[in-house]
Amino acid sequence: MTSPDDSSAPQTPYADRCYRSPAGIASGVLLLLLAAWLGGDAVFRGSGRTPWLTLAGLLCVVPLIVAFTLRPAVWAGEKRLLVRNPFRTITVPWGCVEDVRAGYSSELFAGGAKYQLWSIPVSLRKRKAAARRGVDEAAVRAPADQAIEEIRELAARHASDDGGGVLVRWAYEVLVPVGVGVVLLVVLGVLG
Template identity: 55%
Template sequence: MTPPDQPAQPAPDADGAHERVHRSTGAMAGGAVMLALVGWITVDAVLRGEGRTPWLALAGALLAVPLIVAFTFRPAVWADGRRLRIRNPFRTIVLPWSTVADVRAGYSSEVFTEGGDKYQLWSIPVSLRQRKQAARRQARAGSGGPRGRVQDHTRHHDPRPGTAPADRAVAELREMAERLGSTPEAQGEARVRWAYEVLAPAAAGALLLAVLLATG
């Protein structure tokens, strides 16, 4: 049986295109490095540690691994013709487009519902550095001068040189909400599900670690 937050196949939107997926490759790369480090430390402690050291290492890994996965690999945003599906570290939020009031990117990317709820989009991180770089590209593209060749190259690869990647993604989601919110396929109620597959092992690891430290 397919889990509710993992469809068997992407659903086409109103334009016939498959769902759009937004994930942070930088976060996933960092998560891979942290998992490798935790794995190396745990294996070394189990093989070489004495006394309760192996148990402490295993308890720490049981706590750390789910949290690393939750904050690096898990976050994602899917958007198709029916809904916006947000998978954050500890929750999965499914919002039919009719329930979406706005999507904004300030210091973080957020979606607001018609009912007044707000949810962060963890997989679309806002980078002030990228915004500054995009603004500089826009300034160069809008001015003449000796850097004309660079300006042409930038315009060719980025049709909106003054927009950072996170802002482009948010603008796309906002446009979809405005365009699809009134369609029959996009009606329904918002649903929120806690990620017990992350919370349960992390809680077990924290409890085991606390017991080992308290009885040490």
């Protein structure tokens, strides 16, 4: 009996990577559970206009919680970098990446503009702790510094790739429900 030969499978030099904030995801889930608990209580036990005001408030607040905690992500692919921030999605071909930095926040410079990388939070405390632990800085790095270094290496490796320009798309799936919720809150407040 022979074993399957995996050598015929195409070997990609680079697998897609996704950078997200575990603390952001955890806090988002907890905030959504809290909103469901408090909002559900107000909707089912409230009287008068309270249920309607609560539903309008939830329509406004829940997309914001999702936008700032669960939505941010950075995907580094073979051909491009995709940055999903709370209100925008930025697609950057590797050839357009000018620089990636992590000072007080993580930043991407591409196409003459600067974009924040919300899903790679910089922790100065973790950076100082990593510096204290290791004498060799290359061996011990803060998580944000490691992620930025990986993205920087990928940008340098694929710098000659040309995939067009930077594409920015607004997140209407977040902005529309928030806008509708605000309008409903104003209308309910005026009619009150």
